[in-house]
Structures are given as C-alpha cells and as structure tokens.
Amino acid sequence: MIDARQLRYFTAVVEELHFAKAADRLNVAQSALSVQIQRLEQDIGVRLLNRNKRQPVTLTDAGRLFHAEAVAALRHIERADQVGRLAARGLAGIVRIGFVASGVSSGVLSRMLRQFRITHANVRIEVVAMETPRQFEALSGGEIDVGIVRPRREYPPGLTATIVQTERLLVAMAEDHPFAIRGTLSASDLKEESFISPQFDEDEGFGEVLSALGAAGGFVAFLEHRVQDFISAISLASAGYGIVVVPESMRNFTQPGICFRPIADFEFAVHLAMASRRRELSPAVRAFVEESLALSACKPSS
Numbered sequence: 001m002i003d004a005r006q007l008r009y010f011t012a013v014v015e016e017l018h019f020a021k022a023a024d025r026l027n028v029a030q031s032a033l034s035v036q037i038q039r040l041e042q043d044i045g046v047r048l049l050n051r052n053k054r055q056p057v058t059l060t061d062a063g064r065l066f067h068a069e070a071v072a073a074l075r076h077i078e079r080a081d082q083v084g085r086l087a088a089r090g091l092a093g094i095v096r097i098g099f100v101a102s103g104v105s106s107g108v109l110s111r112m113l114r115q116f117r118i119t120h121a122n123v124r125i126e127v128v129a130m131e132t133p134r135q136f137e138a139l140s141g142g143e144i145d146v147g148i149v150r151p152r153r154e155y156p157p158g159l160t161a162t163i164v165q166t167e168r169l170l171v172a173m174a175e176d177h178p179f180a181i182r183g184t185l186s187a188s189d190l191k192e193e194s195f196i197s198p199q200f201d202e203d204e205g206f207g208e209v210l211s212a213l214g215a216a217g218g219f220v221a222f223l224e225h226r227v228q229d230f231i232s233a234i235s236l237a238s239a240g241y242g243i244v245v246v247p248e249s250m251r252n253f254t255q256p257g258i259c260f261r262p263i264a265d266f267e268f269a270v271h272l273a274m275a276s277r278r279r280e281l282s283p284a285v286r287a288f289v290e291e292s293l294a295l296s297a298c299k300p301s302s
Contacts, residue, residue, distance in 0.1 A: 004077050006040045007070045009033055013049065014067050017056045093123055093284030096144040098130040100272070101230045103148030106249035108165045108272055112292040119291070123284045131198075131228060139275060145285040146292075150206075151273035161275035164296035167247040168269055169209065170260040172233075174240045177259075184264045187217030194224035194242035196233045209245055212268050234258055 012022040013033070023030040041048055048063035059067060095116075103109040113125060130138060135147035136156050148164075155161055171185060179185055190213065197206045210221040224242045227233045231253060233244040238257035247270050251260055274296070276289050 002040065002043055004074065006036050006043075007074050007077075009036045010040055010048065011067065011070055011074065013037060013057060014059060014063075017058070019057065093282055094126065095123055095146060095282075095285050095288045096126045096128070097146045097148070097288075098128055098135040098138055098144040099148040100132060100135075100150060101129065101253070102150075102165075102167075102247050102249055102272055105230075105252045106165050106167065106247065106272060107252075108296075109148055111295060112274075112288070115295050116288055116291055120284065120287060123288070129229075135275065139277060145276065145280070145282065146288060147275040149273050149275045151271050155275065158278055159275055160278050161273040162293055162296075163271045163273045164292070165272040166269050167249055167271075168262070169245050169266065170248055170251070170262055171243050172237050172246050172250065172258055172260050173243045174238055175257050175259050176240070177243070179261065180259050182261065185261050186264055187213055187266045188219070189217070190221075190243065190263075191217050191219035193222070195221050196225040196227060196236050196242045196244040197223055198227050198229050198233050206245065206270075209268060209270065213245060213263070213266055216266050216268075 009022070009026065009028075012026050013019060016022040016025060019033060020030050023033045026033065037049065044066070046062045046066075047060050048066055050058040050060060097109070099109050109127070113127075116123070116125075128144065130144070130147070132147075132149040132152075135144065135149050136159060138144040139147055139159055140156055147161075149161065151161055151163055171179075171190070173180060179189065195210060197210060210223065214221045225233075225236055227236065230244070230246055230250050234246065234250065234253065234255065236242065237244045238255055246260070248260075274289065274292055276285070280286050280289070
C-alpha cells in the first residue's frame with residue numbers, strides 16, 4: 001500500500017530533480033530515499049522516474065500523471081490532519097441545534113451563534129425549528145446536539161438543561177378585539193375569552209400558563225384551538241379566532257392585524273432553556289454549550 005511518506009519522498013525528488021538534494025531537504029539518507037522510491041514503483045508496477053548519473057532526474061509519462069495525483073493526495077492528507085487537530089480542540093465539526101420560535105424572537109439563538117462564530121468559525125452550524133417534546137426525542141436519538149426548549153420539571157434520561165432566558169407574558173389579540181383599545185388588562189377580563197395555545201399540556205408548558213391565568217382570574221380557560229407553535233397561534237388570533245398568551249419577545253414576530261397587551265395582575269414568567277446530552281463526546285458541541293451558558297450567565301434576564 002502507498003503511504004504518505006512515499007508520496008512526500010516522491011514529490012521532493014520531482015521538485016528537486018536530484019536525489020541528493022531531495023534527501024538533504026527531507027533530512028534522510030540518500031540511500032533510504034532511493035529505496036522508498038523503488039518500493040513505490042514496485043507497489044504500483046510502473047517506473048516513475050528516469051535515472052541517469054550524468055543527467056538530471058526526469059519524469060516518465062506515468063510519473064507525470066502520478067505526480068499530479070500525489071500532490072493532490074498530500075493536500076488532502078494535510079487538510080485531514082488540520083481538521084482532525086481542530087476537531088480535537090472543538091474548533092471544527094458540526095453542531096446541530098433545535099429551537100422553538102421564542103429562541104429566535106427573543107434573540108437567544110442569534111446571540112449564541114454570533115458569539116460562537118467569533119472563536120469557532122470552522123464549526124458548521126445546522127439549525128432546525130422543532131417543538132420542545134420533539135427536541136427531547138431528537139437529542140436522545142442523536143439527531144440534534146443542542147436544543148433551545150421550554151424547560152420541564154423533569155427531563156428524559158441522559159439529558160440536562162439550563163435556563164437561559166426569562167420573559168413576562170402578554171396577550172395577543174386581533175386589532176379589532178374589544179380589549180384592543182385598553183392599555184392594560186386584568187386576568188379576570190379574560191374569563192369569557194376563547195384561547196389559542198401551542199405545546200398544550202395541562203401540567204407543563206403553556207397548559208400550565210393557562211391554568212395559572214385562570215386561577216388568577218377566577219375562571220377555567222376555554223381552549224378553542226391547539227396549534228404547533230406561536231406563529232400559528234398569532235395568525236389565528238389576528239384573524240379573530242381567539243386570544244393567545246405569548247412571551248413578550250413574540251412582539252418581534254408582529255404581523256398585520258395583531259396587537260399585544262400586558263396583564264397587570266399576572267406575574268407568571270416563562271423561560272427558555274438550553275438542553276443537551278449529559279455525556280457529550282463531541283468537543284465542538286461541548287464548546288458551544290460552555291460558551292453559550294457563559295454568555296447567558298453574563299446577560300441579565302429580561
């Protein structure tokens with residue numbers, strides 16, 4: 001089998017067109033260099049160099065063809081070596097990130113990516129929108145490496161999560177809704193409303209938010225529509241199908257026909273968390289998690 005050393009020896013001889021000069025350049029004995037070139041020719045079954053003691057070394061036709069491939073192969077080997085060393089230090093590789101819509105609207109994801117790119121420009125980033133329960137499945141199955149999720153009281157085995165953002169809540173409604181003319185609402189104002197909610201779960205996520213809001217206003221929230229994400233919920237609300245309680249950052253995803261109002265007597269806050277595997281083997285992923293957590297620790301919660 002041809003090895004990288006033989007290729008380096010061969011290309012040195014071609015560049016110097018002299019065995020002694022090539023040996024000096026490589027810091028090896030001329031006899032050792034000659035033996036390696038001979039073995040290379042034997043391995044591939046063709047003469048690559050014309051040797052004549054009184055004339056410079058020249059390439060055969062086969063040697064010219066082989067030299068071009070040898071140079072390309074050495075470049076690939078050098079690149080592979082560089083990438084391997086960078087990957088070992090977390091400076092190369094792939095980080096696949098899942099995120100809920102608020103990860104974008106809040107700026108959490110973009111801040112993490114911007115900071116990471118400064119020191120890890122050679123790491124490839126892949127991002128995909130994905131709701132929280134699906135992200136836990138994807139993390140456990142290795143489809144993604146990091147998730148920007150709505151936190152849970154408990155996480156699947158092997159996963160861990162840290163809160164990276166806290167937000168207050170607003171009510172989103174159509175611009176022609178009767179409450180749109182008011183600057184602030186109270187929880188009890190919403191007792192007759194039809195609600196739209198993503199990620200509905202009676203005990204966690206925004207199911208918990210609606211339960212707490214109903215308790216604060218003295219009613220049980222009537223859930224009219226269940227949707228996959230806040231973008232869908234806001235679209236329905238803007239068309240008059242109901243109201244939706246959203247994180248404040250969803251104002252950044254405004255669209256025609258929607259308005260947002262605070263709830264004066266409802267202090268419930270929602271959070272975003274960064275989830276990852278406890279035993280992460282990829283240095284690039286570990287670096288992303290560590291840098292992102294450090295960044296979030298430096299930024300006050302909104």
